[in-house]
Amino acid sequence: MINTHLQVFATVAEKKSFSRAAEALCLTQPAISQQIHTLEDYYGTKLFERTSKRVDLTAAGEALLPYAKQILDLSALSKGAIDDLIGRVTGTLTIGATLTIGEYILPHVLAEFTRRFPDVALNLLIANTEEIGEMMLNAQIDVGVVEGQLRHRHLTLTPYLDDEVVLLASPGHPLATCTEISAARLAEETFILREAGSGTRATSEEFLHQLGIEPRKVITIGSTQGIKETVEAGMGLSILSKWCVRREIGYGALTRLHLAGFCYLRPLSVLERIGRFQSRATAEFVSMVRTFAYPAT
Structure with missing residues (x-):
């Protein structure tokens, strides 16, 4: 499917390396190369300039990248919409958390979430508050759980725990x-x-x-x-x-x-992006974070 090729293309563009993209996608490097060649044949032009040290986008690749990201986002949203319609909680949930929350508080929530929704694949990224804000703006995470303040017109912070x-x-x-x-x-x-x-x-x-x-x-x-x-x-x-x-x-x-x-x-807060479609998995996670019976410290 074209989506698979675009995912490979976007990952190579991000990693600037065929080998690192292969590692990130759990594919072999020849498989990555073949999918890029297929995509270049499809568009009739080179998408990457390859050197011994790195891989850079050509002008055509730069033009394609934002469209590839939009297509991949819409594909994920369409699957989420169908899952929501039939009441199925599946897919991948990527959470950004500050160190205190990610290492000392969130594991209690994640254990309960996995028990209730075993078909959701969880990814937890640990970073500081400002970095998590950037991840959210760049659509690298679905939801953030942070300490401290972060002000941006496209982001909201909702306190859930003192x-x-x-x-x-x-x-x-x-x-x-x-x-x-x-x-x-x-x-x-x-x-x-x-x-x-x-x-x-x-x-x-x-x-x-x-x-x-x-x-x-x-x-x-x-x-x-x-x-x-x-x-x-x-x-x-x-x-x-x-x-x-x-x-x-x-x-x-x-x-x-x-x-x-x-x-x-x-206050510890849930970080979300204003106007972004929220998958059922994200909504269930946010609800659980806000209502979880946290153990006494």
């Missing part, structure tokens, strides 16, 4: 045994935070802003697990979702520092 954010230290840190901690004392500490652009970093900065604190020193680590290990090693304090550290707090690897009269809650 997440408590906590201040953390190692059990051996001098503040770990303090019953009353002042903002001035905290300002002297080193804080270990996520990278700029992540929802967790934005939340940490707002947490500190509400306390009126500008840290003396900040260490940036692009991994929540790396942050936890660094705090446990006594290098500084951090600010993370309670979901991320409930096990470490439970077995004593990390200590939560309590600030009198201060509690920080942030």
